[in-house]
Amino acid sequence: MATEFAMPKLGLTMESGTILQWLVPDGAEVRSGQAVLIVETDKVETEIEASGSGVLAQTGDVGEEYACGVRIGWFLEPGESPPEAATGPRQAPAQASTAPLSHTQPAAAAAPSAAPTRVPGERVLASPAAKRLARELGVELAVIAGTGPKGRITERDVRAALDASSAPALGEATPMATTAPDLSAAVSPPATLAARQLADLLGVDLRIVRASAADGRISRADVAVHVREVLARLSPPVEPARPAPPSAAPETKPAAADEAPPLAQTPTEEIPLRGMRGVIADRMSASLRSMAQLTLTMDVDMSAVVAERAALAEADRSDNGVGTADAAVPGYTDYVVAATAAALRAHPRINSQVTADAVALLGDIHVGLAVALDDGLLVPVIRHADRLSLSEIAAETKRLAGGAREGALGYDDFQGATFTVTALGMFGVDAFTPVINPPNTAILGVGRIRTETDWSGGNPAARPVLTLSLTWDHRAFDGAPAARFAGAVRDWLESR
Template sequence: MATEVLLVKAGMTMTEGSVAEWYVPDGGTVDKGQPLYRMETEKIELEVEADASGMVRHVVPAGTTLEPGGLIAYILAPGEAPPATLAPGSAPPAQEDGVLASPIARRLAREGGISLASVTGTGPSGRITEADVRAHLVSSPPVKAPVAGAPPPTEAIPVPAEVLASPLARRLAEQVGVDLGRVRGTGPNGRITKEDVEAFAAGSGARPTAASVRSPLGRMAGQAVPVRGMRKVIAERMHASLQEMAQLTMAMEVTMDEAVKLRAALVAEWAPEGVKPSYTDLVIKAVAKALVLHPLLNATLRPGEIELLPQVHVGMAVALDEGLVVPVIRDADVLPLKDLAAASTRLADAARSGTLGLDDMAGATFSVTALGMAGVDFFTPIINPPNVAILGVGRIREGLAWDGDRPVKQHQMTLSLTIDHRAVDGAPGAAFLNTVRELLEAPYRLLV
């Protein structure tokens, strides 16, 4: 029987994706595990591997945008006939506006204030790509009425359309005045990443542009910001989370003196290997160990039952300019702390450069979100469905505690746990928080 190839779902917030490129032509052969196609969403681009070996028959051409789980191809075993429903050479499905374009191209056109109908597509079947929109913006920039009192614009360096670079790298290059044609890419296939642009700018003294020196308020004042793309998905999911769950938040103080000492020692010890653990890494490890002891918080609520999940996969929230993504540290309970710290660094870097893979985004059983770097002590994190709990991490601050009859300085941190009261009562939630606190106050237990 033919193996169906379905458009993968890269994370719970994904609503549509595009088959940006077929790596195996229609009628070509593929081996299981070999890259089959490149998928593109408004958040990420990723390479998807074949689940079977055999002949590939495309159902949709490159450039088609559809919902996750949509049928895009078949893989046929030797001698197997294609399904009767396969229509070779069929035209790509029409988009809502009659224009065939990738999600990133559509977003860029909206941001640039241009109509896709005025852009010539160079992709498969005339599909408009990101490079097409950027080329159009350079050749025919939208005309905007001058604003009274506004400073004269500073010329930005056009980003060459043919350069292979991530969307974040392109945006940063335009902001700091870097010519991407002069930047050496270190990503897959020589792709230029945000870090490559930052490194080049630091070494070349790139000139600032008006966009890089103007305050965010100055850029946005007097404008209405449309709720769309990643922001629209986040808005819908967070609202649904609060509407559908009985969410309760509780907080607990943690003494972090020993954790501060341990982290300093580990930073020095692991520096030769390029691993720099963060305080959030210590919290994630403590959470993972605590979830083993308190399985009700490592669960999902289904109709008529609470399913206790067999693996501990901790999602870590990463803030981006466009919104929030939650890559996943898998098997965090058994992963050594050094490997966990390396994994969290890789995932955060991939999130910011738009290179997260499918496995990086799927399957979180619990989530951790930190706002300590913004000076926040306590907040009420919103649960990421279908999880039943999430932990918020505040800043580490100096505080006072009593040692007998005298005050002593301590490093203190507030943990904010939100639970779904339909699945978890207050007492089990408090017990979980106490376990996390005990592990962080005796952090050498995180190393075993």
């Protein structure tokens, strides 16, 4: 009996996953619990295990994004056919409440027989992968017929449209080249991995693509430029829009909420708002729209912490590999995390989440630690931080930060944060306005340790000072509780 294999929901915040790779071939016999594919979520790339046993019939396509709960395959008995095989195009499962974000059909069904008819200004439904490919190649999505659910355009539809109009020409030399390339050479020209992948996807011979880089290396952008040049030669001229009759009143429509303003100039590079970058953009915008966020700052005298760290470092050197030499000296952020966990235990209102009609106080204290990457930000979670010693927190932050940068953490490492700590002090920042990480009600920013002059004893004395920046949701609690919480963090650090 056929059993559906759906995109799993790995955590409360996971809404969809993109298939990066199937680890077993289509039609392979698998057993429950066996790793069968790699999925990219908004946070990590992770292996997905088979939820059943049998012959795996894959219906999910590599590079496409599917909502949690949507079918990506079937587990079949030997000799059994997928239930939808006799009905033609793939369909989203009837019991799934959410349609796939992008769902492709077999190649035979992907090529549209005619361009779709759309009302001017009508929103075009397309998967993120289809939009990205169309944008790179300069293809107008409005003239492509979608084969996904509800007419959604998939990446395969864009490729099919290219194949139908220009497949024979993509491998030909463009007439814009002044010299015909010598295709007899067996050696492929130097090219980036992304360029080779796009060329393989579209059937482009890299030997006829002109490199824009000084070292002659072909980039993905060079391949896209080549394809656009070929399409420009093959595309028929577009008829200008007919003006409305003089008697007709001009139609005015409000700008779409997600409509971007026109570019002020030609960009040197475009970074797609997808994957991690897209999730950060969506969630931070939603955070600011949905919460009444305010920020306060508070200085902390770090003399005690600096002295304690110096003593631990000296002990570490003296032990010559014994005792504390086996454990890293806690960093300043580790101290702040430990102080935050203690303060959250004393001020439970801060360890909360706003629901539709209440402020829910959360019993467990899980502190998220923002880790900066080259292309975004991840927030792994120190679970039950209030139960850990300072040295245990230091070891956990080292594991989480290193794993986040190396892509070695699991999905569970990012789940359940009730409060977040983010630091910019290593970049020379004194204070800043952190944005709350939903569904938390507060976030604590950590600045650099700087030297200030203390006059409290009558004589000037240098002291190390750190600024804490607390952003809180005014819906959940007011300024006085926020200030008392920040004061508790300060007191913990100053009383070491």
